[in-house]
Amino acid sequence: MVLARPEVTCGALRVGLMVLPVAFFAVFFAYPVAAIVGRGLKSDGIWQFGRLGEVLSRPDILDVLWFTTWQALASTALTLLIALPGAYVFARFDFPGKQVLRAVVTVPFVLPTVVVGTAFLALVGRGGLTDELWGLRLDTTVWAILLAHVFFNYAVVIRTVGGLWSQLDPRQEEAARVLGASRFEAWRRVTLPALAPAVAAAALMVFLFTYTSFGVVQILGGPAYTTLEAEIYRQTAQLLDLPTAAVLTLVQFVAVAAILAVHARTVRRRETALKLVDAAQTARRPRGAGQWALLGAVLLTVVLLLLLPLGVLVARSFGGADGLAYYRALQDAGAGGGTFLVPPVEAIGNSLQYALAATGIALLIGGLAATALTRRAGRLVRGFDALLMLPLGVSAVTVGFGFLIALDEPPLDLRSSWILVPLAQALVGVPFVIRTMLPVLRAVDARLREAAAVLGASPWRVWREVDLPLVRRAVLVAAGFAFAVSLGEFGATVFIARPDNPTLPVAVARLLGRPGELNYGQAMALSTILMAVCAVALLLLERIRTDRSGEL
Amino acid sequence: MLRLDGVTVRFGARVAVDAVSLDVADHEIVCVLGPSGSGKSTLLRAVAGLQPVDAGRVLLDGADQAGVPVHRRGLGLMFQDHQLFPQRDVGGNVAFGLRMRGVSRKEQAARVAELLDLVGLPGAERRAVAALSGGEQQRVALARALAPSPRLLMLDEPLGQLDRGLRERLVVELRHLFGRLGTTVLAVTHDQGEAFALADRVVVMRDGRIAQSGTPLEVWRRPASEFVARFLGFDNVVEATVSGEAADTVWGKVPVPAGSPQGGRQVLVRPAGVRLGDPADGLRCTVEARTFRGHHVAVRLRPDAGPPLEAECALRDAPDEGAVVGVTFTSDEVVVLS
Known part of the structure; x- marks a missing residue:
């Protein structure tokens, strides 16, 4: 019987697991992005790095960079300001309907950015609710963008900070109180330091999402406000100025890589030993007028900021003669004046098919990568860990356009294949799968695996018998996130979805780009359907939520 | 196997x-x-x-x-x-x-x-x-x-x-x-x-x-x-020179069992082999502490010279803290370490 030494098997196994994810990212991420950057910066086979300086000294580009940065900073600050009291309330108070409310605040996060934009348009835009009531329009100001960003990222803070907060042992604070600290002093000296890394991690995630914001800005920004990502889209798709787009892509790449590097460092610090307890033990019913007032304020915020836009969106989708005219028009390709080659309602089927395929791909790639990354190892693996997050921040527009120009030759001529869209969507889903599964896999005690091995389980059976049952719930949660994210993916899909096969977000954006009440109404109706699909997926998830899936 | x-x-x-x-x-x-x-x-x-x-x-x-x-x-x-x-x-x-x-x-x-x-x-x-x-x-x-x-x-x-x-x-x-x-x-x-x-x-x-x-x-x-002696909880270990059935230590002469290894060694005296008596005979020690251990009392002694000693004695025989006693050793509780 000739068998490899165990440590050799283990190393080989890990390399084997990594082959597919690495190949996937090389072919469908690095290659298209490199191709488009090359296309922009190379002429006659010579790199034109001078263009970097040229582009970056243009005043209009500097304006975009400045706006992108300050709106991301402002959005992050505003999100923290509004969501941190919410995190406290969700962590420490017990009140009826808390579980439902937790699910409700998470809905916006998985909503397609296009829907978020549309919802705020219906609330504060031209002919929107506030316009009708008070003549107040925010869609030409930066406030609409900021509010939409808060709406979108509220759940990030609640889940990341609130999740940890609810598991902090209150007795630590009590110990400080007994030692003579006042209530505030105890919070500042004991709870805050424990919480700080989580707050930093959440802030960085929010900053990342708002820095690369596209769908929201595309719909609410107008010509006055443009982020880097929206500008890349404009340069690529409308002005066909590839060199400028390539430079902007590089700028965004560097910025995102920097944010992710800081984030990885912060997360590692968060993993340092904290005394965690079961969240169910730390929540109490609010006591005293102050605490009830805080709870009331948080609930009011949730209603005004999160529920109202969605409510208005749904309300606006019902219109016309009998209230269902917009929904009926979705079944007719010609209703909006020839916007589509097919009835818009077909976008639902397309989206679901694409999203399912993308979820499958994301689970396979993400699952393999997470399994390989489970055992903490050297710098190389940690670096790879951070690398897998890059697709979250790298310009989706670039990826989409890169697909078109890079994957058009045999053996990889996928331009006419339907798989192109799910592949692009899976790129965004994979980081979510890894982020959800990795903490759970890492929390599995290594000695549990050893116990199984000593009892005669081969490495494959150890995985099946020990790891899989413990992470099954996390896999389902990861699948739900990947599904919702794929469903809402807009930046890349807008390039590669074929006109006769639009996805829901693409169809919504196209409808909004056309004049006329019917198109507007149809956009609202389609957004409502998209929201309903996402919300159902999420509510199913919330039933099987694991406590350790709180990294995103 | x-x-x-x-x-x-x-x-x-x-x-x-x-x-x-x-x-x-x-x-x-x-x-x-x-x-x-x-x-x-x-x-x-x-x-x-x-x-x-x-x-x-x-x-x-x-x-x-x-x-x-x-x-x-x-x-x-x-x-x-x-x-x-x-x-x-x-x-x-x-x-x-x-x-x-x-x-x-x-x-x-x-x-x-x-x-x-x-x-x-x-x-x-x-x-x-x-x-x-x-x-x-x-x-x-x-x-x-x-x-x-x-x-x-x-x-x-x-x-x-x-x-x-x-x-x-x-x-x-x-x-x-x-x-x-x-x-x-x-x-x-x-x-x-x-x-x-x-x-x-x-x-x-x-x-x-x-x-x-x-x-x-x-x-x-x-x-x-x-090391083994101390790990088993025996602390009465002292440098000694063994010749015949006696060992020369800072605690004075300690009797050792017949057939013990000879020469420069370490000697272990189990607490049970430390007998307390009149200060006039044997090694003069001051009682530093006594610890009640249920069926016996552990007595910690500070000799005039050499490392502290631990003795074991019945509750009714245990001297008070601060008392001065004379210590003798019994050979069957003494081990010459190799």
């Missing part, structure tokens, strides 16, 4: 197990005893194949285990904190090893029932492991390790986390059980009481090396070195 031949395990520059050679015979219960960090747990992991061996060989039934992966070694290992599978019930845990060996469902059920009976938890198959007490988890872990009839059962601090009363009861049960089943056992512990009660043979480890090996009685009666 098990033979370790110069087994060495290194963690970077640190040598955790240093050229250890050890034999365990069929049906023998061997207990490796040592303080934490002495390399005893690493030794177990090396035998199980969980820790690669840097040098030396591990042989089971004469077959070199290099290259044999963990799951093909056919061993049983009971972890310090049990490591029961949380998502399975008691029956599922105990049946795990049988399932891995492809035993039929019917045989599995019969064997699980038999083992739960054996460890004193009959009919517990459907209970959740999270609902078990520490002692019950212990029993389930034992049943799980025993179920596939391993050729060698290894126990890592088997009773470490249980409270004292339960520990003392279980250790007796375990020895009885292993004797009945004829199990070959290699256990590690830092608790000498546990080791002495459980083992046929005790192996004391220090810094990755074997400091002494012998029956519990041998080790207890004749610690091989100052």
Whole structure:
């Protein structure tokens, strides 16, 4: 019987697991992005790095960079300001309907950015609710963008900070109180330091999402406000100025890589030993007028900021003669004046098919990568860990356009294949799968695996018998996130979805780009359907939520 | 059964197990005893194949285990904190090893029932492991390790986390059980009481090396070195020059048993061999402290010269703190260390 030494098997196994994810990212991420950057910066086979300086000294580009940065900073600050009291309330108070409310605040996060934009348009835009009531329009100001960003990222803070907060042992604070600290002093000296890394991690995630914001800005920004990502889209798709787009892509790449590097460092610090307890033990019913007032304020915020836009969106989708005219028009390709080659309602089927395929791909790639990354190892693996997050921040527009120009030759001529869209969507889903599964896999005690091995389980059976049952719930949660994210993916899909096969977000954006009440109404109706699909997926998830899936 | 031949395990520059050679015979219960960090747990992991061996060989039934992966070694290992599978019930845990060996469902059920009976938890198959007490988890872990009839059962601090009363009861049960089943056992512990009660043979480890090996009685009666003596809780160790049946020490002449090694040595006086009497005869000592230990009193003495001494005496004979006494030694409680 000739068998490899165990440590050799283990190393080989890990390399084997990594082959597919690495190949996937090389072919469908690095290659298209490199191709488009090359296309922009190379002429006659010579790199034109001078263009970097040229582009970056243009005043209009500097304006975009400045706006992108300050709106991301402002959005992050505003999100923290509004969501941190919410995190406290969700962590420490017990009140009826808390579980439902937790699910409700998470809905916006998985909503397609296009829907978020549309919802705020219906609330504060031209002919929107506030316009009708008070003549107040925010869609030409930066406030609409900021509010939409808060709406979108509220759940990030609640889940990341609130999740940890609810598991902090209150007795630590009590110990400080007994030692003579006042209530505030105890919070500042004991709870805050424990919480700080989580707050930093959440802030960085929010900053990342708002820095690369596209769908929201595309719909609410107008010509006055443009982020880097929206500008890349404009340069690529409308002005066909590839060199400028390539430079902007590089700028965004560097910025995102920097944010992710800081984030990885912060997360590692968060993993340092904290005394965690079961969240169910730390929540109490609010006591005293102050605490009830805080709870009331948080609930009011949730209603005004999160529920109202969605409510208005749904309300606006019902219109016309009998209230269902917009929904009926979705079944007719010609209703909006020839916007589509097919009835818009077909976008639902397309989206679901694409999203399912993308979820499958994301689970396979993400699952393999997470399994390989489970055992903490050297710098190389940690670096790879951070690398897998890059697709979250790298310009989706670039990826989409890169697909078109890079994957058009045999053996990889996928331009006419339907798989192109799910592949692009899976790129965004994979980081979510890894982020959800990795903490759970890492929390599995290594000695549990050893116990199984000593009892005669081969490495494959150890995985099946020990790891899989413990992470099954996390896999389902990861699948739900990947599904919702794929469903809402807009930046890349807008390039590669074929006109006769639009996805829901693409169809919504196209409808909004056309004049006329019917198109507007149809956009609202389609957004409502998209929201309903996402919300159902999420509510199913919330039933099987694991406590350790709180990294995103 | 098990033979370790110069087994060495290194963690970077640190040598955790240093050229250890050890034999365990069929049906023998061997207990490796040592303080934490002495390399005893690493030794177990090396035998199980969980820790690669840097040098030396591990042989089971004469077959070199290099290259044999963990799951093909056919061993049983009971972890310090049990490591029961949380998502399975008691029956599922105990049946795990049988399932891995492809035993039929019917045989599995019969064997699980038999083992739960054996460890004193009959009919517990459907209970959740999270609902078990520490002692019950212990029993389930034992049943799980025993179920596939391993050729060698290894126990890592088997009773470490249980409270004292339960520990003392279980250790007796375990020895009885292993004797009945004829199990070959290699256990590690830092608790000498546990080791002495459980083992046929005790192996004391220090810094990755074997400091002494012998029956519990041998080790207890004749610690091989100052380290073993102190680890067993004996602190009355002093430099001495032995000639004939007397040793010359800072405490004065100490009688030693006939046939003791001669020359410059260390001498151990067990507390029971320290007799307290009138200050006029023997070594003059001041009583520093007395500690009530139930059936006796431990008295800490400060001699006029030399290291402090510990004596054991009956409650009614115990002098008060601060009293001055004279100390004499009895030779049958004195050991000359080699």
